[in-house]
Amino acid sequence: MTNIFNVLLLGGTSDAIKLVKSIASLSHNHNIHLIYSIAGTVRKPKLDCTVIEGGFSQYADQYTPSSDDIQGQYTFGSDSQRGLAYFITQHQIHCILDCTHPYATQISHNAFEVSQALGVRYLGYHRPNWSASDQDRWIPAKNWPHAKELLSQFKRPFVTIGQSAVRDTESISENQFWLIRSAIAEPMVTARFKIVRDIGPFVLKNETALMQQHKIDVLVCKNSGGKAVDTKLQAARQLNIPVILLERPDYRPEIKQHFRDNLEALIEKIKQEVYRDTYDR
Secondary structure, eight states: OOOOEEEEEEOOSHHHHHHHHHHHHHTTTSOEEEEEEEOOSSOOOOOSSEEEESOSGGGGGGOOOOTTOTTSSOOOOSHHHHHHHHHHHHTTOOEEEEOOOTTOHHHHHHHHHHHHHHTOEEEEEOOOOOOOOTTOOEEEESSHHHHHHHHTTOSSEEEOSOHHHHTTGGGOOTTOOEEEEESSSOOEEOSSEEEEEOOSOOOHHHHHHHHHHTTOOEEEEEOOOSSSSTHHHHHHHHTTOOEEEEOOOOOOHHHHTTEESOHHHHHHHHHHHHHHHHHHO
């Protein structure tokens, strides 16, 4: 009987799509079954592998502790963890590849905790940070509350951090007007803010025109890295607009050591894992 190496890829990024294609090329020489997981709140990619959406909490009610739990009586603290544990055991997953967004800390935390409890291999990738050039005017912010403090000196910010800003429109001061972009929020216009719904990748000339049209005096964004949404930084540079840049969240050391910032290095590690699994059985 041919051994099958079952891989669960936690995706939702352009890097995850690249990883799917790389794993597909590995499958020519190794029997790999890839399952791609995505939240499904934005869009579902068309991939040549099994794709699931909606998160793992949907499987929580089906989870029951078993001998697969190497800690014996490990208690998972959330529906997402219990659902993920069920999915891993049900599909006999050998390796979790965490290629989620660098700011998706809860997903990474859950995946790491469950993988350790079940004795499943865990590998992760975060794309490198953006780096400022001499022409950039970046203002670092530790988190969203800190960014809001820094915003007080500006009048017309362009906020692109997602749902945090959408949920916080009551904090907009009387002398401000926020332009908020979100991938999932409903469009809305009021006296103090405008919400536009859009999904990257974005074109530089459109980003520049958008900032000029709304008389933007500061850009607020996360240090997401990658090329899909970096055109807003290029537009801010061209228009000499400062950028309040939210720093990346700090992962626990035991989780962080499993992550790489080089996609090619991660692919090589996957090859090693597949090879080891093939000859360890």
